[in-house]
Amino acid sequence: MSMDKHIALVGCGKAGLSLALALRSAGWAVDGCMSRSPESSELGAQWLACRALSSVAQIPAGVILVLGVPEAAFGDVDRRIAAEDTHLEGRVILHLSGALPARALEICRLRGASVGSFHPIMTLPDPITGARRLKGATFALEGRPAAVEAMRAMAQSLSGKFFTLSPRGKTLYHAAAVVASNHVLALLADSQDMLVKAGVDPAAAHEAFYALVQGTVESFYAGGAVATITGPVERGDAKTIRNHLQALKRSPKILERYRVAALGMLELARKRHPERDEANDTLAKLLAEWQSK
Template sequence: MNKRKREYKILMIGAGNLGGNLLPVLLKKFDSVKIINRNKLGNKELKKIYKLNIETNYNKDDLKNSDVIIFCIQDRYIDGVFKKIINSGINLKDKYFIHFSGSLSSEIFKSNKVNKSNVISAHPIQSFAGWKRNGDVLFRNITMGIDGGENAFALIKYIFKEYKIKYLKINPKDKTLYHIASVIASNFLVTQFHLIQKVIKKIGLKQLNSFDIFEQIILTTLGNIKNKGIKDSLTGPVKRGEMQTIKNHKKELKKKLPVIYNYYNLMTGFTKEIK
């Protein structure tokens, strides 16, 4: 492929939460970006903002004309779509394949019909809860977990050059554990607030939002972890060895919120490891 990277033709399959925020990144770097997205309502919004021709299905010409094929679809669909492309009869040796899944490695693109140096998994460690016009700011200063070929990695660095991304190289065999850490950092953090909400509702504060109540202690704790590290940021009854307080907590949970009892017990055990 003798084209300059700017001239690469991009075929992006899927334009949901991640894809919608990725789109402005791609439009700044490439002259030709084609979007395939089955969500007609989402397509309407994207067309309005970006004046793009978005289609619900790709064809052989789309595959033939593209230089880079980007997958922004749910993990469960990537393998099936890739296999269809592999069996399309198109010469794929010079094409790049990129997906942004946290749990799947670049080995999902394993095939003797593609150049292994041109495939990559590039997972942004970021939360994409919907997309917006200037969603590319969500990529700024983040860490991205990557595994794949050198050519594809060079392309990723070109795409995100202005975003000051830190790259974390992941061994494909460790991708599931890496994703577990990401889930704990983001998804389970949301679950924590769900549990806090359960507790404050139990004491009659139904109208209040758990984040509004605990915002300052949360932000201070995060700041402490960043500046002091995990061990020196721990406070509370476990740190102080107040076992009677912990027993009182457990007794109250058993009586009033048994659904949280096992969670509290487990987290207390992990907290003792820090102390």
């Protein structure tokens, strides 16, 4: 019997259950699942209408192993699978971490498994919401050729988009994702703080820039960063920037982040207006040398 589109899940948490549920409704077979505790394995088996396993030795050759365990458990799980799996040679084993490359499953890899990392670029807070969000999601794939082939099939079954990464690019990829989500959030929080300090009612401050942020994000995805920039840095308006830095003197941490982000904007402004060298140099000097008085 062909074992195409057969998976077994190790680690019945939010991400693992979301993916297994989504694949199941896309026609894949879930042959079994196991977790840290027997209770968690049983619960997983109920979610997925499959067998609860007590060892990977129960998983037939050719079934893809999906690891939904946290990064901190990779070492243990890698060792345990290598010790128990009697069909390890050629087995496709996928983890779901964005932070670590496929080769984090070092022992299994050295014993002949085809390891891969299948990172859904999506938050999966619970199995139902997660399974819904995974349909049409984007996935970052990295790993051995047979693993990449299996991951492509998974992404395609979920009507998703995907791209492949080299093992060397994996960490930088994850840092990029952190900037796009977490660090953007940190700047939005600064902006809201500044509004409240400016005297805007906190409830109004939470809503005030929503349309502004949406507009920026839409323009960025439509035309890219250089085409999107507007504002005082783009205009080379050193006087306004000086006033901003002055206005932030009682918020030194926000001031520091403002300064660093403005230097990033200046790099975009230089690309947009290479002819404005002098004005851009003045801004660079102002931002680099500013000390709160």
